[in-house]
Amino acid sequence: MQSILHLGARKVIALEPYPYSFRFAERNIRENKLDDKIVLLNAEMVRIMK
Known part of the structure; x- marks a missing residue:
């Protein structure tokens, strides 16, 4: 499997x-x-539905 990079x-x-x-990935x-290629954020993506 190829990476996105x-x-x-x-x-x-x-x-x-x-x-x-997060610490492990860091x-x-x-x-x-x-x-220089990966920006790691200690966050989650939340989908808000109306």
Whole structure:
């Protein structure tokens, strides 16, 4: 499976709402030297329905 970066994306915005998983993902991004390509936010996407 190819990642979105391998498909040509210049930057990826990732959302991770759980603090433990966020720290794990943060470390993973840093160790793989992807800091300049991935913006990780400790947040969740919420869909509001009327």
